[in-house]
Amino acid sequence: xxxxxxxxxxxxxxxxxxxxxxxxxxxxxxxxxxxxxxxxxxxxxxxxxxxxxxxxxxxxxxxxxxxxxxxxxxxxxxxxxxxxxxxxxxxxxxxxxxxxxxxxxxxxxxxxxxxxxxxxxxxxxxxxxx
Amino acid sequence: xxxxxxxxxxxxxxxxxxxxxxxxxxxxxxxxxxxxxxxxxxxxxxxxxxxxxxxxxxxxxxxxxxxxxxxxxxxxxxxxxxxxxxxxxxxxxxxxxxxxxxxxxxxxxxxxxxxxxxxxxxxxxxxxxxxxxxxxxxxxxxxxxxxxxxxxxxxxxxxxxxxxxxxxxxxxxxxxxxxxxxxxxxxxxxxxxxxxxxxxxxxxxxxxxxxxxxxxxxxxxxxxxxxxxxxxxxxxxxxxxxxxxxxxxxxxxxxxxxxxxxxxxxxxxxxxxxxxxxxxxxxxxxxxxxxxxxxxxxxxxxxxxxxxxxxxxxxxxxxxxxxxxxxxxxxxxxxxxxxxxxxxxxxxxxxxxxxxxxxxxxxxxxxxxxxxxxxxxxxxxxxxxxxxxxxxxxxxxxxxxx
Numbered sequence: 001x002x003x004x005x006x007x008x009x010x011x012x013x014x015x016x017x018x019x020x021x022x023x024x025x026x027x028x029x030x031x032x033x034x035x036x037x038x039x040x041x042x043x044x045x046x047x048x049x050x051x052x053x054x055x056x057x058x059x060x061x062x063x064x065x066x067x068x069x070x071x072x073x074x075x076x077x078x079x080x081x082x083x084x085x086x087x088x089x090x091x092x093x094x095x096x097x098x099x100x101x102x103x104x105x106x107x108x109x110x111x112x113x114x115x116x117x118x119x120x121x122x123x124x125x126x127x128x129x130x
Numbered sequence: 131x132x133x134x135x136x137x138x139x140x141x142x143x144x145x146x147x148x149x150x151x152x153x154x155x156x157x158x159x160x161x162x163x164x165x166x167x168x169x170x171x172x173x174x175x176x177x178x179x180x181x182x183x184x185x186x187x188x189x190x191x192x193x194x195x196x197x198x199x200x201x202x203x204x205x206x207x208x209x210x211x212x213x214x215x216x217x218x219x220x221x222x223x224x225x226x227x228x229x230x231x232x233x234x235x236x237x238x239x240x241x242x243x244x245x246x247x248x249x250x251x252x253x254x255x256x257x258x259x260x261x262x263x264x265x266x267x268x269x270x271x272x273x274x275x276x277x278x279x280x281x282x283x284x285x286x287x288x289x290x291x292x293x294x295x296x297x298x299x300x301x302x303x304x305x306x307x308x309x310x311x312x313x314x315x316x317x318x319x320x321x322x323x324x325x326x327x328x329x330x331x332x333x334x335x336x337x338x339x340x341x342x343x344x345x346x347x348x349x350x351x352x353x354x355x356x357x358x359x360x361x362x363x364x365x366x367x368x369x370x371x372x373x374x375x376x377x378x379x380x381x382x383x384x385x386x387x388x389x390x391x392x393x394x395x396x397x398x399x400x401x402x403x404x405x406x407x408x409x410x411x412x413x414x415x416x417x418x419x420x421x422x423x424x425x426x427x428x429x430x431x432x433x434x435x436x437x438x439x440x441x442x443x444x445x446x447x448x449x450x451x452x453x454x455x456x457x458x459x460x461x462x463x464x465x466x467x468x469x470x471x472x473x474x475x476x477x478x479x480x481x482x483x484x485x486x487x488x489x490x491x492x493x494x495x496x497x498x499x500x501x502x503x504x505x506x507x508x509x510x511x512x513x514x515x516x517x518x519x520x521x522x523x524x525x526x527x528x529x530x531x532x
Contacts, residue, residue, distance in 0.1 A: 061287055083251070084249065086358045087253060087254055089358035090359055099344055
């Protein structure tokens, strides 16, 4: 939204000073238009800064699944009814579920949407609501 | 979040007025109390103002892993509007989903033992010894009363307990996991509970579908995994279905003889009678036994068709109504035809169930009873929520009038 500041009714000079150009007026403060549930957890949760920002890639989980299946088979070769064997297969189940969720998430995700979620102020991600 | 404030006075009320304003757009009501100023200025009125934040409605959802809980959650949050997403800016491996009205908490976050701990002790995640029910109870109680909590995060990928995240009390809190109804205190806090009961054959078929794409898995390993977990599952998870207000039971179809593909499903929605704010769905006549095949002259279906059953029954010594669907939907008009013959669906407009099913046509189960009954349960929960909120808003107003 360009604002044209004409200083006075001075038609002689015909100079309109455009205070801001094609890009819209920058909103002060964090943009909350699309994220009404955005909590200030980033500022209050100090521990969160310790964690890596990117989620674990899918190949890592697949490797874990494969490894856990081998472990479970080894553990159960000894004693099929023991708690360790059961716990090992439970771990396989848990990792398989995590792998399947990761696959689903990857299927849904759109690279542009992902980028814009984290960087809403860049040129590609501006939304013009009026 | 609206706050319902009530103003009490320790002295006799000479004149009190209250006005209620209910803005049409918001779902919450705001009740204002004020007293006309008295002429006796030397009399001190001690007023105690207590504000209770809007009470959260708590829903519990129980199922084994890999049994469609997340699909159910997405349908449920969609009924209320909006998409549920993990909390922004937090741990990317968080299990929590937040939308405008609902927050979904995965009960795996209350594991007391992480993966290595469980391996050492030889205990599965299904075992109550691996879960901290005290913490679960305290935090659900806090969220229900409108207090934010720092909930731990169980990272499914690493198998470790991560740093806690802050959860604000939502309007609707859904706790989903293996043990929502296991602990009696947590059970008391639930306003509505659902159990997804998947039969062994169907569970096997679904897990094969899920895991065969994973390298390292074979048919034997999938089978071994299910068998190994079965004793713990039968001992700890399965008994929870007697406490559920609604059970969605998924069985292999009876329409195709000797079917072992598990593609066509027979789904039963078992609804407990006498639950407050919950009126079971019925077919044609409440309390009678009906068997209905909609395919005929008015509606043509492809093989194997659709068959409905409705009957009253007893389930674990409770009176229940059972609505059953066997078969698959192929076309939109089958779905709308079926919807127009079901009663007590709690829809806000004609065709709402069909619309919700179509909105998520890519979700698993969208063409059979699983999707249909999950959608219907979602609408029932919305209805329950609205009735509960309306009831809670009128109670303080009446107390003040007296």
